Amino acid sequence: MNIVILGPPGVGKGTYAGFLSDKYNIPKIGVGDLFRRAIKDETELGKKIKGYVSSGDLVPDEIVIELVKNRLQEDDCKGGFLLDGYPRTVAQAEAMGKFKKIDVALNFVAPDEVIMSRIGGRRTCSKCGAIYHIKNVPPKVEGVCDRCGGSLIQRSDEKPQVIKNRLVVYREKTKPVVDYIRKKGSLADVDAHYDIEEIDKIISQCEKHLEALS
Numbered sequence: 290m291n292i293v294i295l296g297p298p299g300v301g302k303g304t305y306a307g308f309l310s311d312k313y314n315i316p317k318i319g320v321g322d323l324f325r326r327a328i329k330d331e332t333e334l335g336k337k338i339k340g341y342v343s344s345g346d347l348v349p350d351e352i353v354i355e356l357v358k359n360r361l362q363e364d365d366c367k368g369g370f371l372l373d374g375y376p377r378t379v380a381q382a383e384a385m386g387k388f389k390k391i392d393v394a395l396n397f398v399a400p401d402e403v404i405m406s407r408i409g410g411r412r413t414c415s416k417c418g419a420i421y422h423i424k425n426v427p428p429k430v431e432g433v434c435d436r437c438g439g440s441l442i443q444r445s446d447e448k449p450q451v452i453k454n455r456l457v458v459y460r461e462k463t464k465p466v467v468d469y470i471r472k473k474g475s476l477a478d479v480d481a482h483y484d485i486e487e488i489d490k491i492i493s494q495c496e497k498h499l500e501a502l503s
């Protein structure tokens with residue numbers, strides 16, 4: 290099963306992909322991790338990527354495509370994979386059609402308010418880095434870390450206005466990709482508005498889509 294994972298920041302893609310990776314015994318591949326590994330290993334692609342990343346530029350399609358293509362040709366991907374963070378552009382989606390068939394793209398959707406409250410409720414300990422959530426994982430004393438007594442802060446990229454912007458940018462950039470894959474007939478929407486205690490409801494929708502393939 291060749292699976293692509295789509296969805297906005299904060300929708301929980303990493304968590305769902307982890308579940309599915311364990312259940313179906315296929316590797317979970319994050320493009321961000323591929324970047325970091327290539328840079329660390331100082332491969333030819335890694336050196337190029339480092340140049341773009343350190344100057345704050347987007348990594349060009351042809352480099353991302355080559356990196357992903359190489360990774361998907363490794364042995365552990367023979368039985369399938371879960372790909373997160375690709376395709377981000379229509380050019381990447383078109384290129385993928387030439388080297389691997391996408392069986393299904395799971396498109397996780399949730400209303401902005403849900404994502405805002407998930408990310409916007411996060412608090413991070415300024416001393417030890419422990420992560421809390423004002424509603425789901427509250428500290429015993431408001432604003433104070435249970436573990437070390439450090440003060441809890443809201444990260445600047447998790448403030449409401451910043452999250453809103455990230456969602457707008459995501460939608461603008463990804464809409465053409467989602468439309469492209471939908472037209473090809475391999476898009477499956479997954480309603481991901483449920484709370485973490487109800488994650489089963491999200492996973493079971495994925496399983497239904499995946500079982501429809503076999």
Ligand SMILES: [Zn+2]
Nearest residue numbers: 414417434437
């Ligand atoms: Zn702490």
